[in-house]
Amino acid sequence: MSLDAMVASILDRIGPEVGQGRVADYIPALARIEPSKVGIAVATLDGNLYTAGDAHEAFSIQSVSKVFTLALALGRAGSDLWQRVGREPSGSAFNSIVQLEREHGIPRNPFINPGAIVVSDILLAGGRPKETIAEILSFLRWLADDDTVAIDAEVAASEAETGYRNVSLANFMKAFGTIDGPVADTLDVYFHQCALSLSCVQLARAGLFLANRGVDPVTGRRVVADYRARRINALMMTCGHYDASGDFAFRVGLPGKSGVGGGILAIAPGRAAVAVWSPGLNDSGNSHAGTIALEELARETGWSVF
Numbered sequence: 001m002s003l004d005a006m007v008a009s010i011l012d013r014i015g016p017e018v019g020q021g022r023v024a025d026y027i028p029a030l031a032r033i034e035p036s037k038v039g040i041a042v043a044t045l046d047g048n049l050y051t052a053g054d055a056h057e058a059f060s061i062q063s064v065s066k067v068f069t070l071a072l073a074l075g076r077a078g079s080d081l082w083q084r085v086g087r088e089p090s091g092s093a094f095n096s097i098v099q100l101e102r103e104h105g106i107p108r109n110p111f112i113n114p115g116a117i118v119v120s121d122i123l124l125a126g127g128r129p130k131e132t133i134a135e136i137l138s139f140l141r142w143l144a145d146d147d148t149v150a151i152d153a154e155v156a157a158s159e160a161e162t163g164y165r166n167v168s169l170a171n172f173m174k175a176f177g178t179i180d181g182p183v184a185d186t187l188d189v190y191f192h193q194c195a196l197s198l199s200c201v202q203l204a205r206a207g208l209f210l211a212n213r214g215v216d217p218v219t220g221r222r223v224v225a226d227y228r229a230r231r232i233n234a235l236m237m238t239c240g241h242y243d244a245s246g247d248f249a250f251r252v253g254l255p256g257k258s259g260v261g262g263g264i265l266a267i268a269p270g271r272a273a274v275a276v277w278s279p280g281l282n283d284s285g286n287s288h289a290g291t292i293a294l295e296e297l298a299r300e301t302g303w304s305v306f
């Protein structure tokens, strides 16, 4: 079956699953998203794009942004980054605080909220949040090869108003010396990166370098070193779905990163980057129908890395 037909048929089949689960409501601006939205985009290394459903509609990528800020911060701080954040699965929810106390304020990995807040702090590097936010946005526009990629100011404001857990996590880490900058500035960066708004098409395109050893196959531009792309994929596989990372590896078998906006970016190394979006979340905060779509796609293409 052609990829075009496969993507269309998967969208058809997951229809009954769309709308199941719960739309994230702890960020008020996300609670308003229509649960019936669903999109799939597959960007292949040869530059082709296969789409179905609402694949061209922008949505809040939330924690999927953590993949891109990690890539940017590794370029900035290099391996020193690993002094301030670990690279082990947490086995905990993305916003859990308990491990942080036992582990001296060093988050388990860059994809749980405290780890991503540290990455934001590394990008801030004592500068002004506005400039760091602009740098992150430019990076995403460059990766997606699309200047229309934007940050949703309303979502960022909504997170800043209600992000009590993130404020706690950041202050807790500040007390341990893991955060350098003023907590409010670091969080300003973090809340804005989470509010990045991309369509499935833009997200798959932006992630394509991870399927091609760090080089954007369309423009030929190197984004990260070969070994870094492999390491980011390894972290996506082991930590990208929080305490459901094992289940995602079992069911899909691809490096993946989810966000509470209902998006998932999955990487099929040497083949494609895939973005799915369906806002209904399962109990672990990952897209219910999106995960099923990826499970089907991996099964039918044989793209599992295992």
Ligand code: DON
Binding pocket: 061, 062, 063, 064, 094, 095, 113, 159, 166, 194, 258, 259, 260, 261, 285, 286
């Ligand atoms: O900080 C938060 O809680 C959200 N901005 C992002 C969380 C998220 O996307 C977790 N992913 N499943």
